[in-house]
Amino acid sequence: MPPVEVSFLPQGQKVMAGQGSLLVEVAAKAGLLIDTPCGGQGRCGRCLVKVEQGEVQGSQNPHLSPQQVEEGWVLACQAKVGSSPLVITVPPSYERERLAVEGTTASKVALPSRCSFPLLPAVRRVFIELTPPSLQDNIADLERVKLALSQEHNIENFHLSLPQLRELASTLREDNWQFSLTLNTASLETQVIDFYPGRRQGPLLGLAIDIGTTNVVMDLVDLRSGKIVEQVSARNQQITRGDDVISRIVYAEKNRNGLSELQGLVASTINELIDGLAQRQKFQPWEIMEIVVAGNTIMSHIFLGLDPSYLRQEPYAPTATSFPSTTAAEVGLKANPRAPVYCLPSIAAYVGGDIVAGAITGCLFQTKKLTLFLDIGTNGEIVLGTADWLTTCACSAGPAFEGAGVRWGMRAVPGAIEEVRVSSKTLEPTVRVIGNVPPQGICGSGMISALAEMLITGIIDRSGKIDVEFVAEKTQPRPRARIGEHGPEYVFAWAETTASGQDIVLTGVDINNLIRTKAAIYAGIAVMARSLGLPLDQVEEVLIGGAFGQHINVEEAIHIGLLPDLPWERYNFLGNTSLAGAYHALVSKSARVLAEEIARKMTYFELIADNTFMNEFSAALFLPHTDMTLFPSVQAALEGAATLRRRL
């Protein structure tokens, strides 16, 4: 097996490498040092490189989404040189973080879907050439159009609004009875979005939008090919009125016109993105002919101008879970005023269209495997089931993983510690910071990582209590653990290395908050599974959606008892399933029908109404859990680590 040439972009270094060599090693040979925070175990997913030409071995990894695999991304610590010469892009680590955090801005984005849908957009454009009327055939213009649509395009139940009908006669006659119609075939009645004399050229565009509480991400889609022209994202401007959904609801309640202000802010977020797209892709906003939106129930309510107050009042009844189709004009979007706007249906107050989108993207409607779908954010939404039945619940996990209630907590933006390694020997930490800049705080994945490492190295015990004495002793002369203002704390970054010039620590209070959060999610999963009579180890597949889920390290999440102790290979990360679901519903009526079907079929399970939840929650207030038989792999890891500690 002769060595093959491996080139590295962007700088073009070339080296010869033996087949079977790990890319991380070949890169080092070329002078490129790629960080491997997990020590090359393929579990942190941070050594992403992109195969531009040639084939590598071992390109699959649970940390790679199908989207990333399709684009050629591999983990440099796992992928090996094959028989063909390779061209590999090693992005700067800042760029890799950005890609991971904000999603890729590449102009062509593959989809994190596990199944495909036929290309069948609700919006179509048809060209019609009518026989002009004569004395022998002088039926009404509208009847003539209906006849042609029925005979030539199989379109029945065609409906023109009165204002449109007022334009029909002159439009038909303007270009000798040739004309083009843009139609919305989504409902029983085919509606006309627009019509023009002659054969209309130009694009037929749609938008798939994920309205997140924090970010709005959207795909501009060519409805004829289903191709994503460009993906863009921006902060949801509502964030200036509150970080989480509850504070948004409160804002809507407490302020005169608060709701319409919030509605305007999300519309403005979208409109600014549309402006950018229009400029770069050279189209007119009114050429956007359809919009599909996925969001949680609160975001969907506010986007549609529906009062969200009742969503935070017991018994948490939404105004609607299946939303009436509306138009761009009615919700203030800069698109064709008559462009239909479809919101993916919700299930309940805290299980929204984003979860229905996830269920589509995760193909939950056609799997035979018992599947657990998780979307973890401020709330953890959980779906469990197979093609035959689906049950869902939401647990109010709290915003700890999003940075609230944790002294140095922050969102996953540059400056956030996103991963932590603690040496078992020295108890000294190594941190990875998003953007490779001085750290400002710790984001959700960093917190999970920190808890797991602290547990495995004995810094904290299973109740989360910091063993200050033990740490202080091991980390002399500058003890990493101490009693601070808020009680015991462990220092992850010394003041001189941080952006604020202060030590970045996790305190006992922070740790308790994090444990409560993970306990709520695990308890939600456990209660729902038990109520269905299904032991958790029967779950054959775990799908993790959502932006946060994309960055969780499975091993660490299991270690702290956030995720059930299942073999890693059962875990799959799907990335932004909310956006992907909106995309599918935009380009395929089949996906939309499935979404409505799933929303109807899915049984909502109200955790608050279950009297075993509090017991389950209490039992989960340990790391990983009171009942260690539920976490055999953690049991083994803890025992191994304890043995190691005794040896050190």
Next chain:
Amino acid sequence: MPPVEVSFLPQGQKVMAGQGSLLVEVAAKAGLLIDTPCGGQGRCGRCLVKVEQGEVQGSQNPHLSPQQVEEGWVLACQAKVGSSPLVITVPPSYERERLAVEGTTASKVALPSRCSFPLLPAVRRVFIELTPPSLQDNIADLERVKLALSQEHNIENFHLSLPQLRELASTLREDNWQFSLTLNTASLETQVIDFYPGRRQGPLLGLAIDIGTTNVVMDLVDLRSGKIVEQVSARNQQITRGDDVISRIVYAEKNRNGLSELQGLVASTINELIDGLAQRQKFQPWEIMEIVVAGNTIMSHIFLGLDPSYLRQEPYAPTATSFPSTTAAEVGLKANPRAPVYCLPSIAAYVGGDIVAGAITGCLFQTKKLTLFLDIGTNGEIVLGTADWLTTCACSAGPAFEGAGVRWGMRAVPGAIEEVRVSSKTLEPTVRVIGNVPPQGICGSGMISALAEMLITGIIDRSGKIDVEFVAEKTQPRPRARIGEHGPEYVFAWAETTASGQDIVLTGVDINNLIRTKAAIYAGIAVMARSLGLPLDQVEEVLIGGAFGQHINVEEAIHIGLLPDLPWERYNFLGNTSLAGAYHALVSKSARVLAEEIARKMTYFELIADNTFMNEFSAALFLPHTDMTLFPSVQAALEGAATLRRRL
């Protein structure tokens, strides 16, 4: 058989009368002289009296519409005293004319329909009492409402607009989850017109409107009972922009905003009527929840704001014949803004929703008899067929019967000569004037009457030529016939008796215009029947609709060859069939479905495209026709009259 007491209202005269005595004679005994212009033959229909109490014999007469019969109207020259005491109202003759011309304004009006439809209005009000949501049952408000509508009211496919949905949550909670919905169930999707917290009281009103070129007549209807609360009418304010449909189209074309001005005028006509109704009947205009409109195709187009230009340009293709459902707000009517407005479908440019309304009212969809339906105005619309097939055509008769193109022609309003008798002996005329005032001119029925009398008495020959010498000789010393400014003419009223102080005459030119008009209508009937291979004498029933039709004397119309020579009993006068059809479509979805079905099924026959029309028209330019074998009864009458003349 003892004599019975007969009382006459309004003055209360009482007489005893033998059973079998004619009412006209009994009235004379009481000092009440009721005019019988036709000499008591029951053919002029002008001696209307109303039976308030008791039963008369011989109350049926082809001149009485079912509506009139139901109200108790009888012809005093035909009805006889029965075995029970009678109370009879003898209206002043002016009042009788008004009733006949303008339609009755009685608060309860029976319908000129020949068949009944189930009471099944598209608009319904339902009351719902929901189980409030709980943690165990916290489905969305909208789903809760849908479920209740489906389970309790069998309503599926329920649709709320987004603005309505925005009000739902608070409305439901305002009166403890009890609320009322006003629904439009006309289409596949049940739409919400309005909803209110609690149990809504108050009326559920609808309007049935006949938009005529000249008059707008409407019924205010209680949609729960189907009862007509009040009938009102007014001049169509568009009349200030042209008398006939063609001049309206021209006005819309020639004037900036002409169309919207005309649209506003008809809306304003209706709104003023609504104001009056609301005041008298004590309701709020927004309590009107549905509106159904029947009108000719031009009136329907203008009412909906559709450009009517193409309706007067070959090949006369309307913009629409089946109109999209719209709302009161969209057409500017003072009703509930979301009240659906339904226009009865048209067939072609000159066969409109008024004719479809006539077909419903005349039960053409369920008759086994070969039926001819006629609506004569500026255009004559003709329908021929049975339940199995219907063919229709329109002939541009011209406005002669409406007063245009005839020197002293006028509409059927007070001052119009509406009936003429000419003595065979003296050739002196007796005229009946609407309103019993000095005559101002001659209206359509007067012209038919005049032509028939002139023909039978030999004043004109079969080509319409006035025999000036014959008349002048017989009417010495003041000759009724002479050569005037416009050629030969016959004087019906001397200057000293007329409103203008001028002689009212019919000239040779007038007569030619009238003959052309009647010839066009007859030719239309004849061509259509022949094209279907059906001799006219196979027509088993003739239904005459429209306001003008109501006042035609069948015998006279046959005499001049306007109507085919069929036995009188085959003729039925239905009155305002356009309004009646609108009423049926308002109170019964079945009638509406039938209207759409009839509109689809009815074959339109384009007379202009038929090359036998001109021959048939020429042949009809005689009185009654070139081919006398088609008019045997007229042949006999003319022979009898000629014999009489020779004897005199």
